Amino acid sequence: MAILSFRKHSLRTRDDRRTPASELTLRQSIYPLCLVTILFFLWGFSYGLLDTLNKHFQNTLHISKARSSGLQAAYFGAYPLASLGHANWILRHFGYKAVFIWGLCLYGLGSLIAWPCLVHRSFGGFCAAIFVIGNGLGSLETAANPYLAVCGPPRYSEIRINLAQAFNAVGTVIAPVLGSYVFFKEVGDNADAIKNVQWVYLAIACFVFLLAVVFYFSTIPEITDADMMFQAQATHVGVAEEPFRKQYRLFHAAFAQFCYTGAQIAIASYFINYAVDTRDNTSSATGAIYLAVAQGCFAVGRFSGSFFMHYVKPRWVFLAYLTCVIIFNSAATTQRQNTGIAMLSLTLFFESVCFPTILALGIRGIGRHTKRGSGWIVAGVSGGAAVPPILGAAADAKVKGTGTAMAVPVCFMLAAWTYAFAVNFVPAYRDTADKTGAATIGIENANRDSEISDSGEEADKGVGTSAEIAA
Secondary structure, X not given: OOOEOOOOOOOOOOOOEOOHHHHOOHHHHHHHHHHHHHHHHHHHHHHHHHHHHHHHHHHHHOOOHHHHOHHHHHHHHHHHHHHHHHHHHHHHHOOHHHHHHHHHHHHHHHHHHHHHHHHOOOHHXXXXXXXXXXXXXXXXXXXXHHHHHHOOOHHHHHHXXXXXXXXXXXXXXXXXXXXXXXXXXXXXXXXXXXXHOHHHHHHHHHHHHHHHHHHHHEOOOOOOHHHHHHHHHHOOOHHHHOOHHHOHHHHHHHHHHHHHHHHHHHHHHOHHHHHHHHOOOOOHHHHHHHHHHHHHHHHHHHHHHHHHOOOOOHHHHHHHHHHHHHHHHHHHHHOOHHHHHHHHHHHHHHHOXXXXXXXXXXXXXXXXXXXXXXXXXXXXXXXXXXXXXXXXXXXXXXXOOHHHHOHHHHHHHHHHHHHHHHHHHOHHHHHHHHHHHOOOOOOOOOOOOOOOOOOOOOOOOOOOEHHHHHO
């Protein structure tokens, strides 16, 4: 099957017909998964760069911790607008490829807007650029996360999404390293350091526009609502038949995602502040190095979590990791110096599997509601706009109060833990996850000979309307 095709392409896909994509094998899913994984690195890099800029904007522009959280508010506040609005509409009416291209174009546009804002040191203008970038990345997450979860055998959905998210974590490591050794090393916290970042955003714009062209000409299978309904029925998960408003497991997952992501973003956003406030003689540049180490722990955690999921049910790995997050985050609120930084770094290590696993478990078995439902869970990322300002305000209330303020994310992690508990000990949650996890679709009797057209049109074999499939 050709990977790139230069013949006429269509970005519209019918959701009421089943395609061979419902039974993709591991081999058939490798190329599209690798291509989508590049997107995870891109938004990991963007997010890591934002965490580094947060502290340097405080120093360079002389703004408070609470005001600097406007970057996170603009970035993550755009997510529900994308995941519940324009990106989700495009996903349901056109398909995954169209959303990938749309998200990349918005990402590139926002990066171009950021360029002059950095030159003129306009914090408000840069927040506006970040809002556009957030819409682009929110669009990409709306499509990429569920695509990884459903592209290939259902049994390995959590492993696929955690491996791809590991490359997201690699991006979050590289960005602080660049900040410490390239942008801020020689010029410190002055205007020249901020201007240095303009070239990064220009390079990002060029790259993502080129990647959008690659996606347009690439052959990637489209997974329709009918495909997901087939998988749900093949695994005997009855909840897919329920109307969307009764998918309470999905809404619990979205709530958990909101609380967890808000806490994760708050911790990363103020990690440098935490290092400066709690460790003697620590500069912002040194704090960025500690952040890079912590993000390295985060990346290692995702690879380790994916490894453990080969041998232990993903829901158990999720419960163990999130429990450890609460333990070490709580310890970081009382410890100082190197011990406190070590506790917060371990918190990031165990945070690693939580976001992708909540999404993968949350959309298991919901059939034709998968595209719409994934938008709700991705919208939970908007917690990243709500929790950092609370932590920032708590830190501003006391001199060098970032350490004590880390109690704020602990509270939100406890709320997210309710979902980890439910998916392991409440039968309605646990049985749905286990039935899908035991599926042999794409492994036994796989549809190996089917060709998936790059336009997403239905193959002659195995095609039927959703009504026919239900019958």
